[in-house]
Amino acid sequence: MEDKDIIALYWERSERAIEETDIKYGKLCRSLSMGIVDDRRDSEEVINDSWLAVWNTLPPQWPKFFKAYVCRIVKNLSLKRFTHNHALKRKCMYEQSLEELNDCAGRGAAIDDAVMKEDLVKVVNRFLGELSDNNRDIFLERYWFAGSLEEIGERHGISKKTASMRLSRIREQLRKYLRKEGYDI
Incomplete structure (x- = not known):
């Protein structure tokens, strides 16, 4: 429907x-x-x-x-x-994905707070607009939809290791992009 x-x-x-x-x-x-x-x-x-x-x-x-x-x-x-429920002993996908992104946000920045800042959201949206459709989908599946590497790999016909490597490269691109936009990394 x-x-x-x-x-x-x-x-x-x-x-x-x-x-x-x-x-x-x-x-x-x-x-x-x-x-x-x-x-x-x-x-x-x-x-x-x-x-x-x-x-x-x-x-x-x-x-x-x-x-x-x-x-x-x-x-x-x-x-x-x-x-x-934050007292969970084991980290869930959301915590893992936030930890991966924390390095891109700058020293001492909590990604939960940084994402709320309108300017940072605009910068990240511009960055996402410059990615290929496939890389943007992979990035969003991991960091917006909190997908596991296994799920992302299955959806895109790639291995878990390839998904992890691609996300690592995208995060590095994001880190450089944020630095270029004036964010202290």
């Missing part, structure tokens, strides 16, 4: 809207949430809360990019759950 049709179901207050959202984006959203909270039960709870949040915000909103809208809600709720 097309996104506009799913959104229309929300506007009609049809419960089928949630079912269609789950059919179309459930797997992606569960993967995103699991990469952050690293617990199946918590992830399912986040997904249920996310569907409720989408239900409560449509209407009045009519998002232009429904997939991004849904993923943003899932990610934000997953991050809230992650913060709540």
Whole structure:
């Protein structure tokens, strides 16, 4: 079903809207949430809360990019759950991906704080716009969707090691780009 049709179901207050959202984006959203909270039960709870949040915000909103809208809600709720459960002993995908990016943000900068700064977001978006489609997809799958190296490799037909190496090179490019833009690395 097309996104506009799913959104229309929300506007009609049809419960089928949630079912269609789950059919179309459930797997992606569960993967995103699991990469952050690293617990199946918590992830399912986040997904249920996310569907409720989408239900409560449509209407009045009519998002232009429904997939991004849904993923943003899932990610934000997953991050809230992650913060709540931060006492986990084992690092989840989200923590690992943040550690990888911390080196690019500059000495002493917490990436959680830096990402909120509007200027840095614009600089990173410009950087992403200069990457090839494939490299941009790999970067976003790792650092926005918190995908594992195995998942990224499978989706792109490359090995885990190749995915890791490519991400390492992209991070180095980002580090140089940020330095060129005046960020202390």
